[in-house]
Amino acid sequence: xxxxxxxxxxxxxxxxxEILKGVDLTLQQGEVHALMGxxxxxxxxxxxxxxxxxxxxxxxxxxxxxxxxxxxxxxxxRAKLGIFLAFQYPVAIPGVSFANFLRAAVSSVRGYKxxxxxxxxxxxxxxxxxxxxxxxxxxxxxxxxxRFDVDRTFARRYLNDGFSGGEKKRGEVLQxxxxxxxxxxxxxxxxxxxxxxLRIVSEGINKLVADGMGALLITHYQRILNYxxxxxxxxxxxxxxxKTGGPEIAHMLDERGxxxxxxxxAQALA
Amino acid sequence: xxxxxxxxxxEGIKDEYEYGWSTPEDYTFKARKGLDHDIIDQISDxxxxxxxxxxxxxxxxxxxxxxxxxxxxPDLSGIDYDDIYFYIKPTDHTGESWxxxxxxxxxxxxRLGVPEAxxxxxxxxxxxxxxxxxxxxxxxEWEKLGVVFxxxxxxxxxxxxxxxxxxxxxxxxxxxxxxxxxxxxWSGGSFIYVPPGVKLEIPLQAYFRINAESMGQFERTIIIIxxxxxxxxxxxCTAPIYDKDSLHSGVIEIIVKKNARCRxxxxxxxxxxxxxxxxxxxxxxEGATMEWVDSNLGSKxxxxxxxxxxxxxxxxxxxxxxAFAGKGQHQDAGGKVVHAAPNTSSxxxxxxxxxxxxxxxxxxxxxxxxxxxxxxxxxxCDALLLDSESRSDTYPYIEVAEDDVxxxxxxxxxxxxxxxxxxxxxxGISEEEATSMIVGGFIExxxxxxxxxxxxxxxxxxxxxxxxxVG
Numbered sequence: 001x002x003x004x005x006x007x008x009x010x011x012x013x014x015x016x017x018e019i020l021k022g023v024d025l026t027l028q029q030g031e032v033h034a035l036m037g038x039x040x041x042x043x044x045x046x047x048x049x050x051x052x053x054x055x056x057x058x059x060x061x062x063x064x065x066x067x068x069x070x071x072x073x074x075x076x077x078r079a080k081l082g083i084f085l086a087f088q089y090p091v092a093i094p095g096v097s098f099a100n101f102l103r104a105a106v107s108s109v110r111g112y113k114x115x116x117x118x119x120x121x122x123x124x125x126x127x128x129x130x131x132x133x134x135x136x137x138x139x140x141x142x143x144x145x146x147r148f149d150v151d152r153t154f155a156r157r158y159l160n161d162g163f164s165g166g167e168k169k170r171g172e173v174l175q176x177x178x179x180x181x182x183x184x185x186x187x188x189x190x191x192x193x194x195x196x197x198l199r200i201v202s203e204g205i206n207k208l209v210a211d212g213m214g215a216l217l218i219t220h221y222q223r224i225l226n227y228x229x230x231x232x233x234x235x236x237x238x239x240x241x242x243k244t245g246g247p248e249i250a251h252m253l254d255e256r257g258x259x260x261x262x263x264x265x266a267q268a269l270a
Numbered sequence: 271x272x273x274x275x276x277x278x279x280x281e282g283i284k285d286e287y288e289y290g291w292s293t294p295e296d297y298t299f300k301a302r303k304g305l306d307h308d309i310i311d312q313i314s315d316x317x318x319x320x321x322x323x324x325x326x327x328x329x330x331x332x333x334x335x336x337x338x339x340x341x342x343x344p345d346l347s348g349i350d351y352d353d354i355y356f357y358i359k360p361t362d363h364t365g366e367s368w369x370x371x372x373x374x375x376x377x378x379x380x381r382l383g384v385p386e387a388x389x390x391x392x393x394x395x396x397x398x399x400x401x402x403x404x405x406x407x408x409x410x411e412w413e414k415l416g417v418v419f420x421x422x423x424x425x426x427x428x429x430x431x432x433x434x435x436x437x438x439x440x441x442x443x444x445x446x447x448x449x450x451x452x453x454x455x456w457s458g459g460s461f462i463y464v465p466p467g468v469k470l471e472i473p474l475q476a477y478f479r480i481n482a483e484s485m486g487q488f489e490r491t492i493i494i495i496x497x498x499x500x501x502x503x504x505x506x507c508t509a510p511i512y513d514k515d516s517l518h519s520g521v522i523e524i525i526v527k528k529n530a531r532c533r534x535x536x537x538x539x540x541x542x543x544x545x546x547x548x549x550x551x552x553x554x555x556e557g558a559t560m561e562w563v564d565s566n567l568g569s570k571x572x573x574x575x576x577x578x579x580x581x582x583x584x585x586x587x588x589x590x591x592x593a594f595a596g597k598g599q600h601q602d603a604g605g606k607v608v609h610a611a612p613n614t615s616s617x618x619x620x621x622x623x624x625x626x627x628x629x630x631x632x633x634x635x636x637x638x639x640x641x642x643x644x645x646x647x648x649x650x651c652d653a654l655l656l657d658s659e660s661r662s663d664t665y666p667y668i669e670v671a672e673d674d675v676x677x678x679x680x681x682x683x684x685x686x687x688x689x690x691x692x693x694x695x696x697x698g699i700s701e702e703e704a705t706s707m708i709v710g711g712f713i714e715x716x717x718x719x720x721x722x723x724x725x726x727x728x729x730x731x732x733x734x735x736x737x738x739x740v741g
Contacts, residue, residue, distance in 0.1 A: 051696050055688070079698035091693035095711025101694070104707065109698035158711070175697065 003066055003082060003182040004028045005050070005214075010061035012042075012049045018059065019045040021239035027183050029214045032228060034250060036219055037236030038258045043218045044088060046236075047185045051085040052078045080109055082182030086172040086189050092160040098171065099141060099155040102178055107131045109179050141178065148204045150174045165192035173204035176213075183214040190224035202227030222254035235261050304352045307331060310454060313357045317423060317457075320430065330443035330453030337447040343633070344571045344600045349545055354517055356455045356488070408472065418463040419474055422490050425461025432463060436492055440523035440551050448547045448573075452521040456490035459520070464499040464530075473502040473535075473721060489520040493532065495558075500531035504724070506538055516543055518569075522550035526558040528582065533561040535720060537728070539568035542598060546572040556582030556611075563719050565592040566601050567731065575633055577606035580614035580642075587616040590716045595628030595660070596735060604633040604665075609642040609675075620651040621713050624660035625736075631663040636677065638670040645672070651681040654712050656705070706736035 005027045012020035019042045027033055037043050049056040050063055052075035062069050065081050073081075093101065107113055107130065116130030131137075145152050150170050160168050169189055176184055189201055205228050209215055217228060225233075225247065233250045235243040237258070242265055243249060252260060302309070310331055314324040339346055412419055418429060426433050443453035462474065495501060518540065526532045532552065540546055546569040552560040562576035578587035589605035607616040622630035632651045653662035664681050686708050694704035710717075710732050717725045 051692075053692050074701070075692060075695035076698050076700050076704075079696055085696050087693065087696075091687075091689050093690055093694065093708060093711050095714030096707055101697075101707065104703065105694075105697035105699055108700070108703075158714075179697065 002029045003214075004064075005083065005183045006062075006064040006067075007046070007050065008062050008064065010046070010049065010063065011059045012045055013057045013059050014045065014055060019239055020049065022061065023240055025216075025234070025241060027214050027216050029182050029212050030209065031232070032209055032215045032217060032230045034217045034219060034225055034230035034233045035236055035241075036222075036233065036250065036253055039220070041236045042239045043236050044187055047085055047187045047216075047218060050078075050185060051075055051083065076108070079105075079179070079181075080111075082180075084176050084179055084181035084184040086169075086176060086184060086186040088187040088189075088191065090160045090163075090168040090172055092158070092163070094158050094161045096159050097156055098159050099138075101159050102141065102175060103131055103134075103137050105175070106137065106178050144174065144177045147207070148174055148177050149200045166194065166197035169193060169197065169201050170204075173201055176208060177204065180211075181213060183216070184208070185216045185218065187218045188220060189217075190219055190221065198224065199227060222250045225250050237261055237265065303355055305331070305354070305356050305455070309356055313455060313457065316357070319426065322434070323426065326438070326443075327454050330450050331455075333443045334447060334450035334454055337450060340447060340573075343573055343631075344602045346545065346547075346571065348570075349517055351517075357457060412470070415468045415470075416465040417468060417470065418461065420461050422456070422459040422461045422492065425492065429461065429463070432494070433461065433492070436494055436523065436525055438523070440525065440553055441521050441549050446549060448519040449521055449549045452488050452490060452519050452549070456488045456521065459489040459491040459522075460493070460503075461491070462493040462501070462503065464493075464495045464501050466496040467498045468496075469500040470502070473504045475504045487518050489518075489522075491520070491522045493522075493524045493534070495524075495526045495530040495532045497528045497530055499527075502533040502535065504721070505534070505536045516545060516570075518544055518546045518548070520548040520550070522548070524550075524552035524560065526552055526554045526560050528555050529557040530555075531559045531561075533563065534576075535563040535724075536565060537720075537724065538564075538566045538572065538574075539731070541568060542570050542596075544569045546570075546574070548572075548574045550574065551577040551579065551606075552587075554578055554580045554582065554585040554587060557584045558582065559586045559588070561588040561590070562605065563590045563716065564603065564605075565594075565716070565728070566603050567592075567594045567735065569601075570598065571600045571602070573602045575604045575606050575635070577608070577635075578616065579608045579610060580616070581610050583611045583613055585611060585614045587614075589616075589618045589620075590719060591618070591620040591622075591632070592713055592716045593620075593622040593630040593632075594732070594735060595622070595624045595630040597626040597628060599628045601628075601630040602633055603630070606635040607637070607647060608635075609638040609645040609647065612642055613644040614642060615646045617647070618649045618651075619715065620649075621716055622651075622653045622662055623656065623709055623712065624653070624662050625656035627657075627659040627661075629661040629663075631665060632681075633665040635667045636669070636679075637667075638672055638675050638677065640671045642672055643674050646676040647678070649679045651679075652712070653681075653683045654709065655683060655685050656709075702736065703733075706733045709736060 007023050007025040010020050010023040011018060023046060035043060045056060049058060052073060058071055063071055070078055070081065110132065112132050113130045141155060142152065145154065154171065160171060163171060172189065186205065190198055193201060202224060205215060217224065217230060230247055233245060233247060234241045235249065235253065242261060307328060310327045314327060409419065438453065441449050443450040493503060524532055524534065538546060554560045560578045564574065564576050566572045566574065576589055580587055587607045591603050591605055593601035593603045595601040601622065604620060605618045607618060609616065618634055620632045622632060624630045630653065634649060636647050636649060638645050649666060651664050655662055662683055666679055668677065668679065670677055686705060690708055691701065691704050694707060695701060699707065710729050717728050720728060
């Protein structure tokens, strides 16, 4: 079965100010959809709203997972469905090692916790016994670190604490590889990367897409699209999607800038 | 690194851990409630002590009775001296039955995975928990090196000269009201002597030779580390310990001689009915290092400020203090460092967490005396508040009598960041688990100083304490 995420006429407000003004978008597994738009157009707001950030209030419209609304679900429940957000600015959690964090996350998303609870017959289990077995986890983590070109020393470092911009983005790709989402939203995963890091991050995304992941690639520049080939490109402007088409749109934007979109929009409204 | 022998012994410990019961003593004695000179005589008679100790106890009782209750800290008005047994032989604890142990304590044992055999002891209905085989094989090794690690009673009985040379020299009964109380009625605790140059890799754990007495109310411990020697002593365990006795008042005296090193780690997790008022102090001589790793998770009220007096040039003190105050708890913890010699250095790191209306305070003294040229000290206090009803206070006292010293004090109070929570939750981690993960990260700098098995248990414990604190 192919999982589908649909956003329909989505309006989102932050602290009373409407940022998204009716977004429609469909994402499915195995598909790469690039979302381009100028700063402040609401791209990140949309990614937070889909992931379930409590501060982003959906005032109307809906977000559907295989046809069912997920607006009532908390962020962790959405992650368990298979939705992943690669953050533009990953948050540091001092004192928590990358490996321990990831083991807890993987155990939760893959249902180890629920199974442990069910086995205990609703009773209480020893804390820690509901995690993915350490040996299995470690093997998989090391294999994926190698496959996604992430240094093995990451495992013991504190999550995003003191990471360079590039390291953070690579860490996000590694998390994505471990959590195996159905649909990932990548919020400017290319920003702040040098050319080598951009290549590594892009290759990671490509591998996961080849494995069946759907990706919404939010970006400012056409640059990453040289590495990750989108099936569709949409242009985001002032809180809504104003244009959708094939890869050619990205090239147009690159050549003519967002002014081109503004002009088109002005003409359409005139 | 641990030696091969150490490693074997450690492996053995895990196996022995679950079966380490020994036959309880069948002798019982319980003094009546309340405290007066007759009780002191009864205690001294029971223990068969030399006369000088009996006289010491009587004098200490007079000091206790003459001192007012301290009123500068937490509320102690709930202590009723007339309603306390000041001396109970360990077997009397077995008079209670497992059925009397509160359900929440039993459930906590389940969640922490505490072995069956330990539970009764921790719940106060078993008299002793001794990991016999392992403890004895370690003890033989220690004895070969000349290390003395015995109960405080055996210390007085079999090493009286050494005992008398140091007993009460670091903390005299006049020090404070509770030191006086302990001096009058002390019972249980450890007596440790480490000969010059002996460095022990495996921590000495009170847990191995503990009985209800030494876990008890008025523990007295003396540790003497001779020149160039080094040990790590661990007191307590991470599992909660249930005790219906409401007042605990320990005294820990440590002497760290020239170039010696001592680390003393405490994990205090008394049940929430206990007033835990402890005086612990170390003297550090030339080039010596003293480290206190002090974690306070349980009790109703704790007042504990581990101290290091640096008496010799180049001595170093380190105090890591962790306090976790939940509902109805007041953790008044901190540390004292006194620089009384040149080029001494100290570091105090305090981490406190308050939730569900709990209150934690950092109370610290940093004193640089006359003549302590070139000394350095750094104090860092971080507090984490989990909700708006909880409270955190800082009472740092700094006295500096010299100019050419470096003294730094930093304090911060923070709340759990929403962005941190959202980030973790977006990875499928529940809000509750995310919160305890962030708390675990907050105290990690301290937990990593504990031996591995304690660190693992400590993280479980924090997770358990965090449960139900969200929403």
